[in-house]
Amino acid sequence: MNIYHGDNYDIMKKLIDEGYAGCFDMIYLDGPFNSGRIFTRQIRGTNVELVDPWHELKSMQLYDKPELYLEDYKKRIELARELLNNRGVLVLQISQKEGHYLKVLLDSIFGREHFLCEVIWKMAEKPYPLRGQFGLSHESLFFYAKTDMVKKHNRLLFPSIWDDVGFYEELGEEDTLYPSQKPQKLMRRILEATTKRGDLIGDFYCGSGSMPFMAQALGRKWIASDTSWQAVQVTKDRLYEIGVRPHIFRIKANIPADMEGCWEVPYINEDGIHESQKVRIPLPTLVFQDNNFVLEHEDWRTWCLYNVLHVTLREGKHIFEWDRIQERIDELLSLPKDTYIQESHRGKDGDIRINDIFGCDYYYHNRKYKFSVPESI
Incomplete structure (x- = not known):
């Protein structure tokens, strides 16, 4: 099972x-x-x-x-x-x-x-x-x-x-x-x-x-x-x-991070999703404060840009709508940041593994945090 x-x-x-x-x-x-x-x-x-x-x-x-x-x-x-x-x-x-x-x-x-x-x-x-x-x-x-x-x-x-x-x-x-x-x-x-x-x-x-x-x-x-x-x-x-x-x-992280905690993604701007051009964006950071875990990011708007849906299928074609994308980002940014954390798992050894709504994993051990990909949850 x-x-x-x-x-x-x-x-x-x-x-x-x-x-x-x-x-x-x-x-x-x-x-x-x-x-x-x-x-x-x-x-x-x-x-x-x-x-x-x-x-x-x-x-x-x-x-x-x-x-x-x-x-x-x-x-x-x-x-x-x-x-x-x-x-x-x-x-x-x-x-x-x-x-x-x-x-x-x-x-x-x-x-x-x-x-x-x-x-x-x-x-x-x-x-x-x-x-x-x-x-x-x-x-x-x-x-x-x-x-x-x-x-x-x-x-x-x-x-x-x-x-x-x-x-x-x-x-x-x-x-x-x-x-x-x-x-x-x-x-x-x-x-x-x-x-x-x-x-x-x-x-x-x-x-x-x-x-x-x-x-x-x-x-x-x-x-x-x-x-x-x-x-x-x-x-x-x-x-x-x-x-x-x-x-x-x-088996693999849904969002793979490099050693600097960045994610390589296809470049996206008002012209669309670029197949050949890539960009590296930093991942959110997990912070423990006031007895709670919260996520922090230096540029939430950019992070949300690379996580919301960008196209709509209409009459057999994928339509890229920049204004609609900005509306999705605005709505996502209006949510309380504590809603970004989806759930946490506490292991038998006291370690805590946390998932966010974007598909990232976080590993908290002995009051130290690192981005990690657990083999088994």
């Missing part, structure tokens, strides 16, 4: 190095749909959305050049295949924009003879506007076996159209408000079709944690990961509600 925070490419390579190759019974990949949408961290009670500018830039680049998106996904699918055992199954969920291209990619990696099924999940009662008079109301799940040794885990014959396992708009009490959260019924169906009790499940884009949550409920072992610290937190909180305390590991 481990949750990893970091790039799943690094995490899957690490798992292979640690001897997990050929150990997984099922791996579920609900990765980016390349829809152009920028996934952000919403600050509750505000209109402010935070984002790592490197992730934002990468999302824009992949959207503008789909061949880069496929190449990026390909290397992750190859690692997932290596992690599967000979009876294992890969389940990849995707929308129609890139689905056909990923189907061909999966054929090339697993072999066309190992394609099991394409399942259509009806994910909405009311179609989402798509183009012209057409609307989108389904997503696809591609099932692939690693070898011919795949086992049938259920005597039931599952149909290829699933319209009875919940919708995005009807999550009810299980809704965590996390973007694109999948219904528990859908996760249950996938697990029942591909695994049995005691099997090891991998979910390397875990998002809201629906898959590890249901895997735990059905007696499966699991390992999950996500690049978003918010996703890790939401997953952890859902598991806490059922009395499960997962181990959380951080």
